[in-house]
Amino acid sequence: MSNINEQAIGASWQPWVATTGRVLLAAIFVLSGIAKLADPAGSAGYIASVGLPAPQFALWGAIAVELLGGLALIAGYKARIVAAALAIFSLATAVLFHAQLSDQTQFIMFFKNVAMAGGLMQIVAFGGGRLSLDRG
Incomplete structure (x- = not known):
């Protein structure tokens, strides 16, 4: 009997849980994109400091991926494709x-990004949910 109740509750909450998960995963990308827009010189300098070529190009590419990908993920637009792209980016x-x-801070940041990729892969596997533009 309790299994039936758990399934019924799960079915009623699933769309909201999936949507909340998408929004929470997307928030860091949107906020990171906004932060880069607020200080493009500092962001380009950080990109250059790790030795990436064409830091300005990388900066604007990262801003585009973070803002457009984050907003698309929130909306659930092309959720599987967007989540895959953001997982690779992460x-x-x-x-x-x-x-x-x-370095303990870098260790935490590294595995935070890996964990985010894992969460995004769940969206790749299961879709954006019923409350997404993709509807599943």
Whole structure:
């Protein structure tokens, strides 16, 4: 009997939980994009400090990925494709910017990005949910 109740409750809450998860995952991308827009010189300097070529190009590419990808994920537009792109972006960011694992802050940032990629892969696997533009 309790299994039936758990299934009924799960079914009624699932769309809201999926939507909340999408919004929470997307928030860091949107906020990071806004932060880069607020200080493009500082952001480009940080990108240059890790030795990436064309820091200005990388900056505007990152802003586009973070803002457009984050907003699309919130809306649930092309959720699986967007989540896959953001997962790849998160893993690349972990490797390129946070690979100094002997530094505790970088260690945490590295695995935060890896964990975000894991959450995004759940969206790739299961879709954006019923309350997304994709509807599933």
